[in-house]
Amino acid sequence: MTEETLTTLITDEIRELIGVEGEPFEVGEAVESGAVRRFSQATMDDDPAYWDQNHAQQTKYGGVIAPPLYPGFVNRRPAGSPDPLDRFKEDPEWDGTTGGEKPASGGLPPVNLPLRRLLNGGVTAEFFAYAQHGDRITGQQKYIDITERTGRTGLMVIIVTETTYTNQDGVLLCKVRNTSLRR
Amino acid sequence: MAQQAETAQVYFDDINIGDDVPTVEKGPMSPAHLMRWSAAIENWHRIHYDEVFAKEHDGLPDRLVNGSWKQHVLVQMMKDWAGLGGWLWKIGFQFRGMDVVGDTVTAWGKVIDKQQVGEYGVVECEIGLVNQRGENGTPGTATAVFPIRGGKPIPYPFVPPAE
Numbered sequence: 001m002t003e004e005t006l007t008t009l010i011t012d013e014i015r016e017l018i019g020v021e022g023e024p025f026e027v028g029e030a031v032e033s034g035a036v037r038r039f040s041q042a043t044m045d046d047d048p049a050y051w052d053q054n055h056a057q058q059t060k061y062g063g064v065i066a067p068p069l070y071p072g073f074v075n076r077r078p079a080g081s082p083d084p085l086d087r088f089k090e091d092p093e094w095d096g097t098t099g100g101e102k103p104a105s106g107g108l109p110p111v112n113l114p115l116r117r118l119l120n121g122g123v124t125a126e127f128f129a130y131a132q133h134g135d136r137i138t139g140q141q142k143y144i145d146i147t148e149r150t151g152r153t154g155l156m157v158i159i160v161t162e163t164t165y166t167n168q169d170g171v172l173l174c175k176v177r178n179t180s181l182r183r
Numbered sequence: 184m185a186q187q188a189e190t191a192q193v194y195f196d197d198i199n200i201g202d203d204v205p206t207v208e209k210g211p212m213s214p215a216h217l218m219r220w221s222a223a224i225e226n227w228h229r230i231h232y233d234e235v236f237a238k239e240h241d242g243l244p245d246r247l248v249n250g251s252w253k254q255h256v257l258v259q260m261m262k263d264w265a266g267l268g269g270w271l272w273k274i275g276f277q278f279r280g281m282d283v284v285g286d287t288v289t290a291w292g293k294v295i296d297k298q299q300v301g302e303y304g305v306v307e308c309e310i311g312l313v314n315q316r317g318e319n320g321t322p323g324t325a326t327a328v329f330p331i332r333g334g335k336p337i338p339y340p341f342v343p344p345a346e
Contacts, residue, residue, distance in 0.1 A: 035223075042220040043255040044209055047263070059267050060339040068258050068271065073224045073251070085227065093240065096227035120250040122323075124275030125258075129340035171340055179277075 009155050010148055014111055022107025022141040027165070028076040031135045036066045039073065049130075065130040071137045071165035072176050108141045113157055113182050121158060121179035128172045136168040144177060156183040192268040195297065195304020195329040202294040204308060207260040210287030210315075212248050217284065220252045234284075245283035253278070253288065253321055257310055260290040265327040270341045273326040276310065280320015288312045292325065300344040303337065304329040 029035070033051070040050045048055040049065050056064045077084070087094050097118055131137055144160040159180045165173040210216075217231050229236040230247050237243045254276065261271045282288055289312065296307040305328055312321040328337055 038219075038223040042216075042223040043252065043259065045255065045259045047259075049267075060336075067255060068262060069255060076225060095236070095240070096229040096233075098227070120278050122275065122277035123254055124273070126273050126343075127271055127341065128343075177275075 007155065008148065009113055009115070009157055010146060014113075014146055017109060017111060017143045018146055020108065020143050022109075024138050024140040025107045027071065027074040027137045027139045028078075029074065031066050031070070031074065031131045031133050031137065033064070033133050035074075036064075036070065036133060039070060040067060043067065061130060061132070064133045066133065066135075068127050068130060068174065069125060069176065071131055071139065071173050072163065074137055108143060108161070111143075111146060111157070111159055111182075115155075115157065115182040117183050119181040119183070121181040123179070124177045126175045128174060129167075131165075131167060131173055137165055137173065138167075139163050139165050151183065153183055156181055158182075190263070190266060192266045193264060193329060195299070195306065195331045198294055198297055198304070198306055198329065200294050200297060204260060204264050204292030204294070204310070207256055207263070207290040208287060209256055209289075211285050212282070212287070214246060214284055217246060217248060217252075220249055224251065226251065243283075244281065245285070248282040248284075248286060248288065250278040250321075253282065253312055256288060256290045256312060257321065257323065257325070260292060261308070261310070261325045261327055264292075265329065268336065269327055269329045270337050270339075271325065271327050272305075272341065272343065274310070274323065275325070276312075276321050276323025278321060280314075280318050282312070282314050282318075282320060286314045286316075288314050295324075299331065302331070302335045303344050304331045304334075305344070 036050055049061055053064050084098050141161055141163045144162050146159050148155055148157045160177055162177045164175050167173060221231050230241050230243060231249050234246055237246045257276055258274060261274060265271050292308040292310040294306055295309050298305050308325045310323045310325050311319045313319045330337055
């Protein structure tokens, strides 16, 4: 405990971020069948509800859907926006992460920390409905908690962010809490 | 192909504490599997596809299977078990262990509690992903709602029971 009092990375500015909500944001493109196909093929989940309209229409979904956690993976770099991979020109050792808490376009102010490494500490999700193909999904993020602890490699900052996803009709799809470990 | 549609619906009445959830196995995970996932979600973190970087820069044993990918294996297991008549309500897990290229991961679950809450059959499970070395690196919990024989269908969109 005495060690932890020696230094802290959580400034007043960072502490004030707890509870802050970002502006609602539209998450990339509308849910498209090709993206759902690549997603479900990469996860090797051949649930016909993702691709077989005849099957899906006979279920409670009423049509083909996206996988439960798909709304958190719809973020796409808009066409014409700066290429993040340009960073390799100046920093060949860059690890390829676009930094901080996801998604970059989530509307939350960044947690400014002198820490380079980012680890995914865990996820909790609550599901209400699945996105349909063609849905336009809106997300809204909130900082739930920002804490720190001393690990083997020094101070580690733990950032819990909640994203609430709804579709264009205001139907609540899911709430996802991500824990990011920065060290 | 329409495996899920043909699988008989599981009812709350049939579930007992201590039951195993049907497992879902994926792998062995080749570099191509990892690349396919990273490309699908446009994630360029090099520890998932750049062997030299993963080992020499980050000091990892090899390229890591993405945590973002592993979560879907757990979700798939619970969603498929709940079936079209049930609902995966909540799921949570931590990424504590590393799975690397060449590993096979298996999602498993065990029923730790069941309770009828109003019209819902609420089932709590301990879940995780175990690799072929027996390392259980993604521990978590999940709550699924099952229909009760002779009861009402679970509404869609899902409406959580009153607290």
